[in-house]
Amino acid sequence: MNSISANLNVMIKASEKASKTLIRDFGEIEKLQVSKKGPTDFVTNSDFKVEKIIIEELEKARPTYSLISEERGIKNNKDNNNTWIIDPIDGTINFLHGIPHFAISIALKSNDEIISGLIFDPIKNEIFFAEKNNGAFFNNQRIRVSNKNNIQDCLFAISGNIGSELGFPSRKTGCAALDLAYVASGRYDGYFQKDLNLWDIAAGIVLVKEAGGIINDINLNNLENINVIASNPNINTKFQEKLHNF
Numbered sequence: 001m002n003s004i005s006a007n008l009n010v011m012i013k014a015s016e017k018a019s020k021t022l023i024r025d026f027g028e029i030e031k032l033q034v035s036k037k038g039p040t041d042f043v044t045n046s047d048f049k050v051e052k053i054i055i056e057e058l059e060k061a062r063p064t065y066s067l068i069s070e071e072r073g074i075k076n077n078k079d080n081n082n083t084w085i086i087d088p089i090d091g092t093i094n095f096l097h098g099i100p101h102f103a104i105s106i107a108l109k110s111n112d113e114i115i116s117g118l119i120f121d122p123i124k125n126e127i128f129f130a131e132k133n134n135g136a137f138f139n140n141q142r143i144r145v146s147n148k149n150n151i152q153d154c155l156f157a158i159s160g161n162i163g164s165e166l167g168f169p170s171r172k173t174g175c176a177a178l179d180l181a182y183v184a185s186g187r188y189d190g191y192f193q194k195d196l197n198l199w200d201i202a203a204g205i206v207l208v209k210e211a212g213g214i215i216n217d218i219n220l221n222n223l224e225n226i227n228v229i230a231s232n233p234n235i236n237t238k239f240q241e242k243l244h245n246f
Helices: 006-033 041-060 092-096 176-182 200-211 233-241
Strands: 065-069 074-077 080-090 103-110 115-119 126-131 136-138 154-160 190-196 226-231
Touching: 006 041, 006 092, 006 103, 006 115, 006 126, 041 065, 041 080, 041 092, 041 103, 065 200, 080 092, 080 176, 080 200, 103 176, 103 200, 115 176, 115 200, 126 176, 126 200, 136 176, 136 200, 176 190, 176 200, 176 226, 190 200, 190 233, 200 226, 200 233, 226 233
Parallel strands: 065 080, 154 190
Antiparallel strands: 065 074, 080 103, 103 115, 115 126, 126 136, 190 226
């Protein structure tokens, strides 16, 4: 694989350090499922702990960069051209129910463009990352979107209130970051969701693009109510036509 940038290296180290806490806390969830109190407060606490570790690591390496994170919101530092965008646990509801499908997501926005993205699934030990003009990777192997042409042979990830009238096979998995990572690696052929937050999808944007996929233009100054349509290039037009109904 190509050499990775110093910034991506910082992102990988931060996510690996934070994942140790996440894996340990996930192990506790099962015990909490059976208690009356339930795991909700515990999960909120996990979110904060994981975010704190990530932010500390990123700030140690890049003290001037700005930050946008799910729990803390926006923190403007000296360098407003470079902003970390962090989601400590994307797929919190899965995490809360003891379902091992969630991820740490970190992206770097530079001059109004996502230039690096990392999505790390600590339970499956799967790391997806990409940098602008440097390709997309899964556990250090180069990845590309699928090349299917027939929409009936495809599998799509969707979310929101969509019924079965779509006319194509689909899944709702509860983790936007992994949905986009799976499109980038060809596991899914496309993904659609409305009303997302920027931290859910920032890393996925550069992953899909660098893996040769198509993703709609996203205004990075919007933090919420973002709609995303991503897919392999062969089926993008057909996919958009199918989605045009809503």
